[in-house]
Amino acid sequence: MSTLVTGIGELVTNDPSMGEGRLGAVPDAALVVSDDEVAWVGPAGTAPDADTRVDLGGRAVLPGFVDSHTHLVFAGDRSAEFEARMSGAAYDGGGIALTVAATRQATDDELRTHLRRLVGEMRAQGTTTVEVKSGYGLSVEQEARSLRLAREVTAETTFLGAHVVPPEYVGRTSEYVELVTGPMLAACAPYARWVDVFCEPASPHAFDGEASRAVLEAGRDAGLALRVHANQLSAGPGVALAVELGAASADHCTHLTAADVEALAGAATVATLLPGVEFSTRSPYPDARRLLDAGVTVALATDCNPGSCFTSSMAFCLALAVRDMRMTPAEALWAATAGGAAALRRGDVGRLAVGARADLVVLDAPSYRHLAHRPGVPLARVLDPPAPPSR
Ligand code: NIG
Ligand code: FE
Numbered sequence: 001m002s003t004l005v006t007g008i009g010e011l012v013t014n015d016p017s018m019g020e021g022r023l024g025a026v027p028d029a030a031l032v033v034s035d036d037e038v039a040w041v042g043p044a045g046t047a048p049d050a051d052t053r054v055d056l057g058g059r060a061v062l063p064g065f066v067d068s069h070t071h072l073v074f075a076g077d078r079s080a081e082f083e084a085r086m087s088g089a090a091y092d093g094g095g096i097a098l099t100v101a102a103t104r105q106a107t108d109d110e111l112r113t114h115l116r117r118l119v120g121e122m123r124a125q126g127t128t129t130v131e132v133k134s135g136y137g138l139s140v141e142q143e144a145r146s147l148r149l150a151r152e153v154t155a156e157t158t159f160l161g162a163h164v165v166p167p168e169y170v171g172r173t174s175e176y177v178e179l180v181t182g183p184m185l186a187a188c189a190p191y192a193r194w195v196d197v198f199c200e201p202a203s204p205h206a207f208d209g210e211a212s213r214a215v216l217e218a219g220r221d222a223g224l225a226l227r228v229h230a231n232q233l234s235a236g237p238g239v240a241l242a243v244e245l246g247a248a249s250a251d252h253c254t255h256l257t258a259a260d261v262e263a264l265a266g267a268a269t270v271a272t273l274l275p276g277v278e279f280s281t282r283s284p285y286p287d288a289r290r291l292l293d294a295g296v297t298v299a300l301a302t303d304c305n306p307g308s309c310f311t312s313s314m315a316f317c318l319a320l321a322v323r324d325m326r327m328t329p330a331e332a333l334w335a336a337t338a339g340g341a342a343a344l345r346r347g348d349v350g351r352l353a354v355g356a357r358a359d360l361v362v363l364d365a366p367s368y369r370h371l372a373h374r375p376g377v378p379l380a381r382v383l384d385p386p387a388p389p390s391r
Contacts, residue, residue, distance in 0.1 A: 002034040004050035005383070009058035009366045013041060014338040014351035023330050023368070024353075031061070033358040041352060054383070060367050062333065064128025064359035064382060065314035066340025066350045068156070069227075069251050069272055071305035072118045073111055073146040074136045076102025078306045082280065091281040092233065093198065093205045095307045096136070096164045103136040103146070112149055118304065119153045121312045126380030128359035129340070129349045131301075133196060135160030140184045147191035156344055158194035158227060159185065162215040164205040177211045181218035194248075195219025196227045199241060202234035209237030216245050225345070231255045232277070243267040249299065249343040254278065254286045265294040270343040273335070274303040275320040276311045288325035299339030300332060315371050315380055322372035329369045 011029035013019060018041060019026035030047035032040035040048055081095045103111070115132075122130055132154050134146035143161045150157045161180040169176035185195075198205075199212035206229075207215065216226050226245055230238025232252035239260040242250035250264065251272040264271050271291050278285045291298055300317050303309045311317070314336050321332040341350025348357050360383040363370060370379060 001052070002032055002039060002050040004047055004053045005031045005033065005056065005061070005360065006044055006047065006053060007055040007057050007059070008044070008061045009056075010060040010368065011041070011352065012060070012062040012333065012337075012368050013353055014063055014334060015353040018353065021330060022334055025368075029061075031352065031360070033360070036358050038352055038354055038356050038358050041354060056362055058366055060363040060365055060370070061352070061383070062361045062363065062368055062380075063337045063350050063352050063356075064361045065126050065336050065380075066129040066344065066346070067122060067127045067301050067304070067314055068131045068249065068299055068340040068343040069274060069301035069303050070130055070132055071135055071160070071303070072115050072132045073134060073150055074099050074103050074306050075106035075110060075114065076306065081307060082310070085281055091283070091308055093164055093200070093203045096205065097167055099136045099306050100138055100166060104139075104142055108145065108149065111146070112152065115149055115153060118312055122304075123382055125313050125315060125378065126361040126382060127312075127314055128361070128382055129156065129344070129346070130154050131156035131158060131194070131344060133158040133160040134188065135163030138163065138166035140179070140187045143184055144187040144191065147188050151191045155193060157192050158196045159188040159192040159219065159224065160196045160198070161185070161188065162197040162207055162212070164198060173207070173211060177207070177214055181214055185218055185222050189222045189224060192224055194227050195224040196229060198229040199236060199238035200229065200233050201236045209241060212238065212241055213245075216241065216247070220245065227251060227343075231260065235260070239264065243269050248345050251301070251303075252277065252286070253291070254283065256287065256290070261290060261294050261296065264291065264296040270297045270299050270339065272299040272301050272339075272343050273321065273325065274301055274309065274317070275325055276309040276317050277303050279320055280309040280311070285320075285325050288321060288327050292327070292331060297339060297342055298331070298335045299343040300335040301340060301343070316375070319372045319375035323375070329372050332372060333368050
């Protein structure tokens with residue numbers, strides 16, 4: 001069955017050959033969806049016929065947001081930690097242990113219900129592709145369980161057994177790394193596409209460059225592709241390691257050396273910026289302009305998690321990127337859609353060109369510029385019948 005979508009005041013395709021600029025924006029456009037794929041895109045006047053029609057009355061249409069970095073499998077609440085930060089406490093990852101304790105005690109159904117609620121919350125705000133990490137179980141059984149549950153909602157699952165050193169291994173980091181790279185990886189790899197590590201020598205809870213390398217190389221040898229929590233709290237070795245090992249993405253990139261920027265500019269590794277974290281930890285934002293001006297591919301994601309940033313809203317992160325990181329509205333939208341797709345090495349999402357998934361987001365506004373121009377207003381919704389959730 002095919003559907004002709006008309007009355008699109010502005011269509012963002014992210015295909016420069018289709019329209020204006022990098023967003024490939026087409027005014028007064030139409031689009032045909034067939035079998036959950038984009039079958040035709042172009043100016044409204046030249047649209048072909050289809051089985052059914054939807055008229056959007058001049059609203060803007062964008063590719064669904066691609067949220068390439070989240071931690072949604074968890075239990076418990078850390079709002080008190082947020083409150084303490086707003087009064088001056090610093091974030092160092094120490095609170096993760098609280099979430100680990102609560103997650104270990106939760107039943108599968110409790111975790112599943114909460115996970116599905118968050119994914120639903122994201123979809124209701126225009127996110128059609130989501131990556132989900134483990135990292136609050138930190139034992140063989142608990143990490144495998146987290147990934148099994150994550151797999152129920154997305155194909156973009158990430159093994160993050162090396163999130164922090166769990167309480168029972170404190171002072172025995174190398175033994176924990178052996179567990180992560182041995183039995184834990186073996187139990188988790190069947191449910192994961194990616195491996196990740198919190199590479200942060202500045203945190204007493206996370207992993208240094210050497211341990212991070214061991215985790216990433218073991219993951220790669222087990223057939224997983226790589227992504228890295230890099231340079232969040234300090235200009236550590238994470239970005240250089242991500243580039244050297246060919247990771248799809250280095251995430252956070254808050255503290256970068258000139259060599260890091262140069263390495264990213266010459267690499268296929270995407271710099272995924274998570275401005276909700278800086279907002280929610282009251283920290284300086286990453287220097288997005290420096291990265292963009294150097295030619296680095298930049299993505300935006302929420303990092304939705306119970307500690308450093310508990311927003312599920314890509315639109316909020318996009319508004320922060322425009323207001324506080326000086327990305328243009330077009331750069332921010334590209335980063336939140338095509339950038340996220342690049343960070344997940346996906347060619348079928350993050351764009352609305354023929355053959356792409358029909359993940360259409362309708363804005364209750366005439367232009368994508370309104371996403372940042374009207375912060376906090378729920379403008380974005382997934383156009384549902386043509387587009388089922390992207391997996
Ligand atoms: O990406 N940096 C490490 N991990 C998460 C935070 C997890 C938490 O605080 O619960 C992050 O910010
Ligand atoms: Fe994270």
